[in-house]
Amino acid sequence: MTGPQERQESRESREDIAADGLFPLPQQGPVPGVPVEVAPGAVHLPGWLSVERQRRLVDACREWARGPVPLRHTVLPGGGVMSVRTVCLGWHWQPYRYSRTADDVNGARVAPFPPWLAAWGREALAAVYGEAGDSAYAPDTALINFYDGAARMGLHQDREERSSAPVVSLSVGDRCVFRFGNTRTRGRPYTDVELASGDLFVFGGAARLAYHGVPKVYPGTAVPGTGMRGGRLNITLRETGLPG
Numbered sequence: 001m002t003g004p005q006e007r008q009e010s011r012e013s014r015e016d017i018a019a020d021g022l023f024p025l026p027q028q029g030p031v032p033g034v035p036v037e038v039a040p041g042a043v044h045l046p047g048w049l050s051v052e053r054q055r056r057l058v059d060a061c062r063e064w065a066r067g068p069v070p071l072r073h074t075v076l077p078g079g080g081v082m083s084v085r086t087v088c089l090g091w092h093w094q095p096y097r098y099s100r101t102a103d104d105v106n107g108a109r110v111a112p113f114p115p116w117l118a119a120w121g122r123e124a125l126a127a128v129y130g131e132a133g134d135s136a137y138a139p140d141t142a143l144i145n146f147y148d149g150a151a152r153m154g155l156h157q158d159r160e161e162r163s164s165a166p167v168v169s170l171s172v173g174d175r176c177v178f179r180f181g182n183t184r185t186r187g188r189p190y191t192d193v194e195l196a197s198g199d200l201f202v203f204g205g206a207a208r209l210a211y212h213g214v215p216k217v218y219p220g221t222a223v224p225g226t227g228m229r230g231g232r233l234n235i236t237l238r239e240t241g242l243p244g
């Protein structure tokens with residue numbers, strides 16, 4: 001029989017082992033549905049997308065990746081090639097401007113930005129900012145990025161948009177390190193956030209022009225049931241503020 005004293009001792013000895021690092025206690029990690037303010041205006045909401053919504057997004061992205069503009073590695077003005085593969089909706093982004101046609105790919109007009117995705121964007125803002133969420137949010141472009149295990153994205157600002165409306169970021173598939181920095185430099189201070197399948201990240205207000213990037217993807221860390229066969233998908237919704 002185990003008396004109260006023995007139970008107390010066994011608890012103490014477990015803690016001793018944990019303190020030695022042999023049996024680490026669980027770390028306090030992201031909790032699904034609980035938003036974390038990473039910086040003023042930047043909010044990480046883990047597990048926001050249901051598996052059904054993630055699957056819908058994956059299916060839709062698979063279609064968009066087929067055309068009219070194919071998923072491709074963006075070529076930078078200096079000749080460098082981005083390791084992520086990208087396709088856009090609504091407006092085509094090429095470094096460093098938006099156009100309706102993908103002049104650096106095949107000249108085709110990009111697929112339209114669907115109303116259901118704009119509605120998800122408004123839901124996302126309400127989920128992270130509450131009442132302060134802008135019900136008039138009207139994203140008109142999305143950048144769809146696909147990361148294989150070796151792909152990265154260097155620290156950059158999203159600054160080709162004329163609108164100051166927030167960027168809404170949705171992630172599906174493998175987990176990654178999302179580095180969220182400051183508005184002045186590519187360096188510190190920054191916060192490394194782990195983005196998992198289904199996570200929402202919004203940056204607006206004082207954080208809208210913060211440097212951010214993806215230094216690492218963790219292959220084989222996706223949740224099942226989304227339809228992803230490996231890799232990481234990230235979709236950012238933005239308002240370009242451009243006419244027509």
Ligand SMILES: O=C(O)CCC(=O)C(=O)O
Nearest residue numbers: 143145158178214234236
């Ligand atoms: O993949 C991500 O989480 C970020 C993507 C991004 O920063 C961008 O497309 O501008």
Ligand SMILES: [Fe+2]
Nearest residue numbers: 156157158212
């Ligand atoms: Fe970005």
